[in-house]
Amino acid sequence: MKEIIKLILKYHFTIIFILLEIVSFSLIIRHNEYQRAIFSESASILFGNISAIATDVKNYFRLKETNESLANENILLKNRLEQYELSRDTIVQGTFMQDSIPVYEYIGAKLVNATFNRTKNYLTLDRGLKNGIRKEMGVCSPDGIVGLVQDLSGQFAIVIPLINVDSRISAKIKKNSYYGSLQWDGVDYRYSYLNDIPYHVEVNEGDTIVTSGLSKIFPEGITVGYVESVDKETANFLKIKVRLAVDFKRLDYVYVILNNKKNEQTGLEAINYHE
Secondary structure (H helix, E strand, O other): OHHHHHHHHHOHHHHHHHHHHHHHHHHHHHHOHHHHHHHHHHHHHHHHHHHHHHHHHHHHHHHHHHHHHHHHHHHHHHHHHHHHHHHHHHHHOOOOOOOOOOOEEEEEEEEEEEOOOOOEOOEEEOOOHHHOOOOOOEEEOOOOEEEEEEEEOOOOEEEEEOOEOOOEEEEEEOOOOOEEEEEOOOOOOOEEEEEEEEOOOOOOOOOEEEEOOOOOOOOOOOEEEEEEEEEOOOOOEEEEEEEEOOOHHHOOEEEEEEEOOHHHHHHHHHHHHOO
8 A cells, every 4th residue: 555655646746647637638528519529439430440450359269260170170071081981992892891990091280380481491280299190191281282291299290391392292193194203493382393204295284283192101182283384395204383282371270191001011012122
């Protein structure tokens, strides 16, 4: 209490001045129609703007919750689709395996950091070892391929995206299945290049480029991008400019791809055909 009294005594002139200003302003508004009308209009505009900002903030957080909910639903649907595909294949083959599991499963994650303007860009996800993520797992989004898990901690993962000069993935032209290696040139984050496609292959602007399935990382047929242009000046191979399906500057939620049969395949290949 003593501290409050000391504070009032110290700033009593300022406090009196503010009180007098408030009283004067109140008297002006009360006894002057014109000033009262201006005050009412200004107050309405001010409170209207405050209300609009509050609504925008509320909608922003609500939208984030909606996006996260939709991302989780997408993960659930993708996993159910994989289970359905497995069940369908089992029925077609006339067999039933009680312990069968789908080849691929998907783990949802959110982007928490990223670079776009370097030659060796990276992405950081909010999921790690504790969530079942491991090195060399593929990462995709609803739009297409994102990249490959490089490093991990308990709760985070570093992804090498397609827009990293060290990134290479096997991709093919969807309409004819000719495959090559996709590699970024470090210039424009929206474009990459598909190499090693033979010169005689027919490729047109707008053709879809998808994952080849010739790896243990990505399922076959996930969209990579679309043909932007074709360079036929090289003697034996085409150089195909690809507009990437994923806009990395708008990336938010992603799926980390778990291949349940990767270790079995890797072990078999290492035993019999490792050089």
